[in-house]
Amino acid sequence: MSSSIPLIDLRDVKKQYINDGVATTVLHGVSFAIQEGEFVALMGPSGSGKSTLMHILGFLDRLTEGAYFFRGQDVSRLDDNALTAMRRDQVGFVFQAFHLLPKSSVIDNIMLPMMYVGVPRSERRKKAEQALDSVGLSHRTDHLSNQLSGGERQRVAIARALVNNPSLLFADEPTGNLDSKSGSDVLQLLQNLHTSGHTIIMVTHESEAAEHAERIIRIRDGLLVSDARDHARRQGSIYNK
Amino acid sequence: MRADKEAFIINRGIFFVQLPDLFMTASSSLSRNKSRSILTILGIVIGIAAVILMLSIGQSAQGLILNQVADLGSDLIFIEPSSGGDSSGPPSAFVEQTLKIDDAKALERSGLFMDVSSMIVSSMAVSRGEESKFSQVTGVTEGYLSIFPADVAEGRFIERSDVDSYARVAVLGKEIAQDLFGDQDPIGKEIKIKQTTVRVIGVLAEQGSRFFQNLDQRIAVPVTTAQRDIIGLDTVNFIAARTSQDIESAKDEIRWILRAEHDIDNPENDVKKDDFIVSSQSDAVEIIGIVGGVLTILLSSIAAISLVVGGIGIMNIMLVSVTERTKEIGLRKAVGATYSEILQQFLLEAVLLTMLGGIIGVLIGVITSRLAASILASYIEGWQSIVPMEAVVSGVVVATTVGIIFGLYPARRAAHLDPIEALRYE
Numbered sequence: 082m083s084s085s086i087p088l089i090d091l092r093d094v095k096k097q098y099i100n101d102g103v104a105t106t107v108l109h110g111v112s113f114a115i116q117e118g119e120f121v122a123l124m125g126p127s128g129s130g131k132s133t134l135m136h137i138l139g140f141l142d143r144l145t146e147g148a149y150f151f152r153g154q155d156v157s158r159l160d161d162n163a164l165t166a167m168r169r170d171q172v173g174f175v176f177q178a179f180h181l182l183p184k185s186s187v188i189d190n191i192m193l194p195m196m197y198v199g200v201p202r203s204e205r206r207k208k209a210e211q212a213l214d215s216v217g218l219s220h221r222t223d224h225l226s227n228q229l230s231g232g233e234r235q236r237v238a239i240a241r242a243l244v245n246n247p248s249l250l251f252a253d254e255p256t257g258n259l260d261s262k263s264g265s266d267v268l269q270l271l272q273n274l275h276t277s278g279h280t281i282i283m284v285t286h287e288s289e290a291a292e293h294a295e296r297i298i299r300i301r302d303g304l305l306v307s308d309a310r311d312h313a314r315r316q317g318s319i320y321n322k
Numbered sequence: 323m324r325a326d327k328e329a330f331i332i333n334r335g336i337f338f339v340q341l342p343d344l345f346m347t348a349s350s351s352l353s354r355n356k357s358r359s360i361l362t363i364l365g366i367v368i369g370i371a372a373v374i375l376m377l378s379i380g381q382s383a384q385g386l387i388l389n390q391v392a393d394l395g396s397d398l399i400f401i402e403p404s405s406g407g408d409s410s411g412p413p414s415a416f417v418e419q420t421l422k423i424d425d426a427k428a429l430e431r432s433g434l435f436m437d438v439s440s441m442i443v444s445s446m447a448v449s450r451g452e453e454s455k456f457s458q459v460t461g462v463t464e465g466y467l468s469i470f471p472a473d474v475a476e477g478r479f480i481e482r483s484d485v486d487s488y489a490r491v492a493v494l495g496k497e498i499a500q501d502l503f504g505d506q507d508p509i510g511k512e513i514k515i516k517q518t519t520v521r522v523i524g525v526l527a528e529q530g531s532r533f534f535q536n537l538d539q540r541i542a543v544p545v546t547t548a549q550r551d552i553i554g555l556d557t558v559n560f561i562a563a564r565t566s567q568d569i570e571s572a573k574d575e576i577r578w579i580l581r582a583e584h585d586i587d588n589p590e591n592d593v594k595k596d597d598f599i600v601s602s603q604s605d606a607v608e609i610i611g612i613v614g615g616v617l618t619i620l621l622s623s624i625a626a627i628s629l630v631v632g633g634i635g636i637m638n639i640m641l642v643s644v645t646e647r648t649k650e651i652g653l654r655k656a657v658g659a660t661y662s663e664i665l666q667q668f669l670l671e672a673v674l675l676t677m678l679g680g681i682i683g684v685l686i687g688v689i690t691s692r693l694a695a696s697i698l699a700s701y702i703e704g705w706q707s708i709v710p711m712e713a714v715v716s717g718v719v720v721a722t723t724v725g726i727i728f729g730l731y732p733a734r735r736a737a738h739l740d741p742i743e744a745l746r747y748e
């Protein structure tokens with residue numbers, strides 16, 4: 082696996098925001114590679130730049146300096162439409178705040194991304210139902226999304242993220258708005274998805290959540306501070322700085 | 323694993339998202355805000371409906387007048403006083419009255435015309451005993467009936483000898499006869515026009531109205547009597563003649579005769595130097611066409627103003643909608659909606675709104691036009707319902723265009739939103 086081209090290859094990535102002439106550097110040079118099939122937890126204190134990094138990885142934002150290769154191709158050379166196409170065809174997002182359309186039904190929410198991919202209308206519902214089934218919510222198909230509990234909403238959001246068969250699933254603090262029971266359901270679901278072959282990058286600041294991942298990348302103040310895999314963690318080195 | 327997704331740049335063209343998707347998305351968001359959508363398009367609905375209604379009434383009136391003009395025949399020529407220039411129109415207080423009975427006589431003497439009649443018109447009180455009415459008193463010559471055909475129901479019409487002898491006689495319209503005499507036979511009885519007593523010698527059969535004037539309320543007297551004894555003027559308001567020649571050469575003949583009568587030195591045949599104006603029915607048709615054209619331009623500008631106002635309303639509401647739905651737009655962009663897909667979605671919403679406004683406006687305009695026509699038809703004889711088809715079609719087309727123009731700015735704003743900031747928006 083390591084011999085093949087990594088799915089994600091970040092090299093000395095820096096990100097600077099300029100607001101009203103004031104520059105804020107959020108990422109100071111982050112490098113790592115992620116292979117297909119991995120389940121990575123991106124950890125760090127609040128404000129350390131986790132979401133910013135995830136947005137760059139997920140083609141929602143652009144880096145300021147450094148390089149990002151996705152399957153060996155230079156992402157910084159893509160124009161806006163090509164970046165949009167990458168979001169549409171390569172990745173799925175799960176957000177802390179769910180971001181479902183509140184007045185639309187569960188099934189409509191899940192069908193939304195398929196509209197932009199160009200899945201024929203006749204196939205959309207079946208695919209959405211399959212995705213909904215895979216998160217265990219078949220009985221909620223025609224409910225309005227704002228009639229669901231938080232845990233259910235996040236599972237619908239996961240179904241929506243999966244419906245186009247993305248190469249990569251991003252989850253930004255997916256349990257942040259959930260009680261511990263729903264939170265662990267969602268984490269279990271993500272772990273099952275990983276087991277069945279999905280590549281997952283999960284941003285979190287909770288250690289218990291990160292336990293579900295097989296690799297933990299820690300950042301602090303925009304710098305990578307550790308990168309530990311399962312076997313290393315089992316050897317007790319995981320909490321090393 | 324996902325070799326089929328390797329392509330980085332997929333050329334999908336501008337209209338990638340199928341129209342049905344766009345249509346469903348746009349219409350469902352509009353129907354979610356039904357009352358707001360309806361209020362938004364109200365301006366456009368009212369603007370278009372009002373223009374169709376006014377155009378319909380204008381065109382019906384125009385058609386009615388044109389029909390009546392045609393009824394009078396194309397061989398009819400009118401001569402009116404004029405203070406120069408190329409103004410034309412009904413006798414007005416501001417125009418110096420220059421026509422005399424002698425002018426009509428000169429035309430008659432030329433032998434070029436089949437019928438010549440001079441007329442003087444004035445509204446005044448007419449009474450019989452206690453009964454008093456206001457009526458349009460018309461001084462005419464014996465040729466009047468061949469200019470404005472009507473049947474004599476009882477008695478006789480004014481004859482040449484009545485005109486020559488300043489006879490104090492009158493011929494009544496059907497309604498005024500009824501009003502003054504009820505069921506009695508008016509022939510031979512006397513009435514008073516202002517202070518002058520005249521004897522009724524005839525009653526005309528029912529004529530209805532022409533150019534919005536009720537002919538059955540009129541009273542005809544010899545033009546000489548009207549001038550000397552009733553109105554107190556030695557002029558006439560207009561002279562009418564029929565010709566069997568070519569209209570344009572007949573008009574020129576009249577001009578030369580009258581210039582001689584009025585001592586006007588005008589060898590270059592410049593009608594602006596004349597103190598009269600000669601016009602035929604075809605001139606009247608032309609003027610009515612010009613009036614109709616002006617009316618249409620006027621109404622079109624009102625329509626344009628109301629559509630701009632309506633369009634600004636649409637733009638305002640679409641901007642509100644974009645702001646309210648910032649998160650939705652952020653999400654759509656996050657899951658892969660392109661700039662042009664978001665643009666099309668919001669543009670289509672604006673267009674659906676205005677198109678709906680256009681259609682409803684046209685429907686209301688047509689219905690009210692029909693309604694107005696049926697009401698007017700019961701008051702005005704010969705009134706026909708005309709629904710201007712070009713206004714119906716352009717109403718919808720223009721409304722749709724308004725949607726595109728005024729929807730573009732909000733739609734661009736939506737399409738330009740940054741997905742991360744949009745998702746973070748509260």
Ligand SMILES: Nc1ncnc2c1ncn2[C@@H]1O[C@H](COP(=O)(O)OP(=O)(O)O)[C@@H](O)[C@H]1O
Pocket residue numbers: 098099100105107125126127128129130131132133134
């Ligand atoms: N658009 C922006 N403009 C300026 N500063 C920003 C912007 N987005 C994020 N930041 C700053 O970048 C830092 C990292 O933010 P973020 O990536 O959201 O952190 P985390 O997700 O780890 O909590 C924060 O200090 C935040 O204020």
Ligand SMILES: [Mg+2]
Pocket residue numbers: 131132133253
């Ligand atoms: Mg964050």
